[in-house]
Amino acid sequence: MQIIIENLTFETIVGILEKERHTPQKVILHVKISYDYLGDNVIDYANISTFLETEMNQMHYLLLEDALTDLSQKLKILYPQMSKIKLKIFKPDILPNTMAGVSHTVDYTKN
Numbered sequence: 001m002q003i004i005i006e007n008l009t010f011e012t013i014v015g016i017l018e019k020e021r022h023t024p025q026k027v028i029l030h031v032k033i034s035y036d037y038l039g040d041n042v043i044d045y046a047n048i049s050t051f052l053e054t055e056m057n058q059m060h061y062l063l064l065e066d067a068l069t070d071l072s073q074k075l076k077i078l079y080p081q082m083s084k085i086k087l088k089i090f091k092p093d094i095l096p097n098t099m100a101g102v103s104h105t106v107d108y109t110k111n
Contacts, residue, residue: 001037003045006030010053013060014067015091026093027056028101033075034084041081048075064089068104076108083109 008031011024029052035043052071061067068087076082085108090101 001035003031003033003035003043003048005032005045005049008049008052010056012053012056014056014062014064016062021060025091028090028092028099030088032084032086033079033082035079035081036083043079043081051075051078064091064102065104068102072104072106076106083107
């Protein structure tokens, strides 16, 4: 089974530039979580969305890479039935003609 969340959009403090440390900017997250569905181990996509936005707003990450690494680790603790997670985060307004971002994938079946 997979949980898919696309275009989770909100404003948060993220980045290393002085302006980014004081002015919230829009970010867009895409999430794909694989897990074995056995009837009673459902992963609630609404809870995932709320968790990601709340964590991003509380942590004020410097780097997108650090955000994705930390978020994936915290989600695995909350949802140990996850077998794989892929997170992508974009800053749609950082460059004038593109959405720049990073992605992070962890396959827990290989760890």
